[in-house]
Amino acid sequence: MNYTATREALNNKRSGSFACIVCDAEVHRWSGRHDFFDWTAQRMASPVFGRKR
Numbered sequence: 001m002n003y004t005a006t007r008e009a010l011n012n013k014r015s016g017s018f019a020c021i022v023c024d025a026e027v028h029r030w031s032g033r034h035d036f037f038d039w040t041a042q043r044m045a046s047p048v049f050g051r052k053r
């Protein structure tokens, strides 16, 4: 699953991580003067099938 997040600059250092809510794989880990929040799963684009001629 792909995710988008909002990145915010902070005055203080912070670290954190976010794991996939489906498979629990780590999506992103960060540390420093920024934080990530508002994680949203991206809906997969529907597959495109060829047409029989």
Ligand SMILES: [Zn+2]
Binding pocket: 001, 020, 021, 022, 023, 024, 025
């Ligand atoms: Zn996943």
